[in-house]
Each structure stands twice: as C-alpha cells, then as structure tokens.
Amino acid sequence: MSPLMMLFLIIVFATTGYFTARKRAIVMAGGDSRKLASLPGFYGQNAAYAALIPGFAVFLAGSILTRISLQNGMFGLWADLITRFPGLVPLLAVLASAAALGHAVLRTRPDFRARVAAETWVLSLLIAAASIAILTTVAIVFSMLFETVNFFGQYSWTEFLFGTTWAPDFRGNSALGILPLLWGTLYISFVALLFAVPVGLFAAIYLSEYAGPKLRAVAKPMIEILAGIPTIVYGLFALITVGPMIRDWLAQPLGLGSSGSSVLTAGLVMGVMLIPFVSSLSDDIINAVPQAMRDGSLGLGATKSETIRQVVIPAALPGIVGAVLLATSRAIGETMIVVLGAGAAAARLNQGLGEMVNPFEAMTTVTVKIVSQLTGDTDFAAPETLVAFALGLTLFTMTLGLNVLALMIVRKYREQYE
C-alpha cells in the first residue's frame, strides 16, 4: 500500500467516522439529543480523532523504525519484513486507524461522555507538541554523539583535546587539536565582550535611570534594531567596511599586520551585535530593583550616580552576571561574523605569545571550522569531516553550561525581589 493511498483511506475513515458516530449517537438517543451525555458533534469528533491520530502515529513510528533498521542494520527481523513487504507500514497504519475508529464507534452510547474522550485526544496532541522540545534536544545530542564516537575511534581523544596544532589534511596525517580553535573563539569573544559589556551596561543604566521619555522612545528602539539585524549583515559589514578600515588605519601604520580579517574586526562587530543583548537584559534587571532602595540612598544624600554605583548595581549584580554569561554563550556560538570577519587560519600556539595575542592577526574559531569541514564535498568516514561533530559537541556543551548557569542565576535573582 502506498503512503498516498493510506492518507486517502485515513481521511475517508475520519470523515465517515464523524458522521457515523454522530448519527449513531442521535439514533440511540431516539432522536432526542437532550438524552445524550455530550453534544452529538462530540461523538463525531471523538471518532474522527480516533481514526486520524493512531493512524498517523503508527505511520510515523513505523517509518522511523524502518529508517533505523535499514541505516544501522538493527532490528534485523523488521528489516527483513520491510524488504519483503514494502507497503507494510502504511498498511499497519490503516489497520490501526480502522481498529481505533471501530472502537470509538462501538463505544458511542448515549451515556458515553464523548466530550471528555474527544478532549483527551486533543490533549494527547498538545502533549506531543510540547515533547518536540525535548526530542529536539535529544536529537541534537545524539546526532553529534554518534559521529563523535566514530571520530574518536579514528583519532585519539587526548590529541583532540590537548593538541596544539590544527592542520587538517584530507590525504591523511591531520593534526586536529582543538586548543588553537578554542583560543581563537575565546579571544574573539573576549574582545567582543570588552566592547559590548561596558557600552551595553552604560546604555541600560542611562536609559533606565536618567533618560527622559522622549530620548527613551527614540534610543531604545534604535538600539533594539541592532538585535533584529541578521548576523550575515554584520558579517558583510565586517568584511567590506570594518576589516579594511582597521587594516588601513590601524594595523598597517602600526606595522602589526596586513590582513583584512582579524580578531579585532570580528570582535568589534560582534560587540556591536551584543550591545542590545546586554542592554535589554540589564535594563530589565535594573528596573526590577525596588524603588525603595533608590529612595533610601537618595534620601541619605547620595548623588544619583553614587546611588547607581553603590546600591542599584550591587543589587542587580547577579542578574547582570547572568546577562553577561548569556552574551558570552552568544559570542562563542556566533558563526557568520567570524566566518567573514576573523579569517580561516588557526592560531599558532607554538609561535610565541606575541603572535598569539596580536589582535590584528587573522584567527579562526570552532564555529568557522565546523562550517569549513562540513561544506563542500564531504566524506563521512574521514576524521577530517567527523571532527566537525566533535567540535559541535564541544560547542554545545560549553554553551549549554553557560546557559544553564546564567538561567539559574537570573531565575534566582528574580525571585529575590518578587
């Protein structure tokens, strides 16, 4: 049986089921719908859901099972069955649909509480939708975990984690140490935060404590527009405007480098991207500090800035730390700005400190290398490709840790003043 045929049959079942069950309920009540426990439509709805939901659920589960067994050679019995009867899954789905429909129609009696039954079906759909969030996380972890295990089968994990050179070579003999990439990632994120945190924080302080309604109405949306601009736009900005500017005005006159893409380029542009992120989160947090604390400080004769520095900021500090952590996780995971602005050459850790910390040097990050190892013609058996999954898992773990920590801090802080 083909899937299209199955779709057609299940829909036919659902429509006929709706009218049959509805009719049956009315007939059993002797034509008097007041004798029914629920409105007649609910009997129909219950039957229709019974035809639709189990049918599609069986089809989905069967298809996934088939995919797994054919791809990984698991569940050999099932694979045999499927190759012998290709239409088995849709057939099973139609059978499940018919069985559930039959059950629903037979259950239709005047004292059957069809509204409760129909709503249980709907609730099951709602639960399924909510579980997709969990499924996504599980899928993310598993998709990377499998290939990472494959990768560590071909490449020693100690060399990956502690190797100081990154030199992939598709002919073999690659050096795939993650440290140069981590260094690049952290260095660029550091530059970005160095720019974004003071600017974002001061902007938030000014907007929430000093600015009049007019300035607020103009400045706040303008800064928030920065958050809505896609990262590719920032990347292009880094590539064609900021990069050449820094090269021509700073790096070359100072004799520190001659490359258009550099740590400073990517860091600065990423900093601009992070400003609204830091400022809007800090704004919320500063606003949550109770007014009584400010009034107390002002009443003792402190100036406004003294109040902010010595009362508001310390009170808001945990929240601000949370915001900075979230911004850090953003910076570490950012891809397009570094792909276009930071360059593709991995940091050379064994060339001395001077080159390592030169902000005018091109440097690459974990995310850039994930992109470069996974685009183009890829061979999913080679360690040079599989390393991208290990890099992805590292990235995911780092950002997950930061996010969980930040969320915990922010949540705890919010409760403090509520």
Add this chain to the structure above:
Amino acid sequence: MNTSPRKSSLLEQDARTKRRNAAEARFKAYGLAAIAIGVLALIILITSILGNGLSAFRQTEIMLTVELPEAKLDKSGTRDIEVMKKVTTLTYGPILAKGLKDVIAENGIEIEGLTAKDAGALISKEASAQLRDRVLADPSLVGQTVQITVLASGRIDGYYKGRVSLASAELDSNVTPAQLLLADALKEKGLLVTKLNPAFLTAPDASDQRPEAAGLGVAILGSAYMMIVVLVLALPIGVAASIYLEEFAPKNRWTDLIEVNISNLAAVPSIVFGILGLAIFINFGGLRASAPIVGGLVLTLMTLPTIIISTRAALKSVPPSIRDAALGVGASKMQSVFHHVLPLAAPGILTGTIIGLAQALGETAPLLLIGMVAFVREYPAAYTSADGLFGEPSTALPVQVYNWTQRADPAFFERASGAIIVLLVFLLIMNAVAIVLRRRFERRW
C-alpha cells in the same frame, strides 16, 4: 591639625561637592556616550550597506542593432525550435560582436589601441544567452535586423559605479583603458545607459565570470518556500506546545524539564541546528541536501522556542476571569481555552510568530551545513514527483549573500550588499506588520 567643621555654603561649593558633582556629570556622560556608540554603530552599518549595495539595483546596458542571419541560426530554414536549440550561444557571440562593430563604425568612434576583441569584450558573456533566448522565444526574428539591449560586462558596469577607473584599468587584466574610452563614447551617443535593473530581483545566480547577470530570483523563491514550511509547522506546533505548558501541564518534573529545555534551546548556537539537520534530515532521513524542505525543518526547530516563549506570554496576559467565566457557564477546560483564551491571545501570538519568522529568514549558519551553498541556476519547483514537496535544490537569501562574498570579482560585493538590502527590506516589512498588529489589537486588561 585642623579640627574645625568643614565650611560650606549653598552658594559656594566646597571641593568635595565639586568632585562629587563632577563624578555625577562624568557618569552621565558615559551613559550618553554608550547610547551614542550604539546609535552610531547602527547608522554606520546602514549607510555602509546602502552605500555599497544600492548600485546593485542599476545596471549598465548597451543598445545594439544586430542582424540575425538565417544561414547561421537556422540552417534548415524550417524555424523548428528543436533544431534551433542545437545552435549554442557560441554562435550568437560573434553576431553581437559584429553588431557592436557596426555601431562603432556607424557613429565614427575611433579609439586608439582598441582591438576588435577588446571591443567585443564590452558586451557581457551573458548577452549571447540573452539573445539566444529571445530568438528561441520568437523564431520569426531570424533573418531580420533587430534592436536589442544587452548587458555590459562587469568592469564596464563598475566604471559607471565608481569601482573601476582609468588608472585601475591599466593594472587590470580584465579591462583596458581603451575599452573604458569606447564605453564613454558610446554613452555620449546614448547607446550605453545605466538604468534600473529589475533582473536583480528575478534572475537566477550567474557564474563567477559574470557578476553583471547575477540575480536573487532563486534565492528569494527558496527563502519563500522555507518560510512556508516554517509557518505551516512552527505555528501550530508552537501554539499547541504553549497551550499545554501554560494551561494544562501539571507542575512536575517532566514539565519542569520541558521548560528548562525550551529556554535552553532558544540559546543554543544556530550552527548546532545545522549539524542536527545534516545528521538527522539528510544523513539519516535521506532527504536531499540543499532542499528547501530540509532548510524549513531546521529553521522550524530553531524558531519553535521563540514562538513558544511569545505565545506563552500572550496566553499569560489573558486574565483568569475570562477562563473562570467560561468554566462557570459549563465549558470544559479545553473549550474555555480554544473558544475564549486563544482568540484573545491571537494578536500576541501572531506578533511573536512574525518576529520568529523574521529571525528565521535572516539565519545563515545552519543553512550552510545542509548544502544550501550549492550553485543553483534552476528555479526550484514547489512539487515534483521525484523529490516531493519543496525537495528541489535551492538557495536562500542570506546564503546567497555569503556565496557572493566568497567570489573573487569585487562586483559581487556590490551584489551581496544589494541582496542584504533586499533582505533588510523584507525584515522591515515583517517587523512593521508585527508592530502594527500589536498596536491595533493589543488589549490591556
């Protein structure tokens, strides 16, 4: 030892007060400076993009009068399309070159050091395909003399957009100063014009060598397909999940886990979703790389947390008295939600969805990993029996920008900035719609 109390008056500030007031003024100035930096960054960003990209919407074209000799284009003389299709663009090239030569001779233009080959190179390599398409669309043109407007080559176009100058042409192996002088002479006669270029929005991408012909048609179509997939999947799933979490979920470990998960997913780097798409949908699910359906699925998973978070906020803002009233007249919990709470929360949900879609439209990194960087010249069909729904290879707007930045010819930077402008216009429209919706329908209880 000076133990007498500090003297101060309201009229005359003492040193300490001055210092404190100065610190206050400094602090305030820092704040203003921070806002100024933010606003300035936005202004520089926008002007840089506009300055680089607006010229992509204009294109230099040459008007030619060419003869279409039957002997070359349709030897059989039957005007049979199938036969005429065998004539490649290689045959059309010399026809155009001859047309240009005639024009030069007719107008008495003489440029020192200009070879016939150089003159021919004024015309874009895409032009012969343009002419061929035109002839195939209307075979009766063969044997006639027709007026045709063709694209000028990328460097000539750049000359009128300030990218190329006579001095830079000396050093450039792709263009000679003589060609630029010829272009100027043609422009004086009104045969070479720079005008509005609608093809930038409709034409497919072009190869490395012909930036003048590259357009956004396929990318816009691909992005539109993906947005359809995202809308169709993310909206119902997101709303259903939010309804469950906000209205039905009991407070227990499982729902706590879901909540933490959702706020976490919202902060997972987008490239991780790309790895997920590659591993699950392409390697495991067997879907085709660079297909809009895969892109749409990946973006759906990315957008879901955004939609869920804003939908929950919208549901939360509906006051409990509405639910209580519905329950009071005998509605079930489900009925109270679907008949009363959901319609009242709809504007908020819609606003959140549009903002989520806007975010998805600009997302690039995950699409790179699922192969959307491929060079695609064919418009993808919405449905084919071989590839299914939205299964044909395509590109997307932001990825097209990335693609163009990777090419050598600087003319592609202009194209990339132009594509950014198109992207930003779409985003602007979407956000404006969201704001209008919020303004018009938002209710304060």
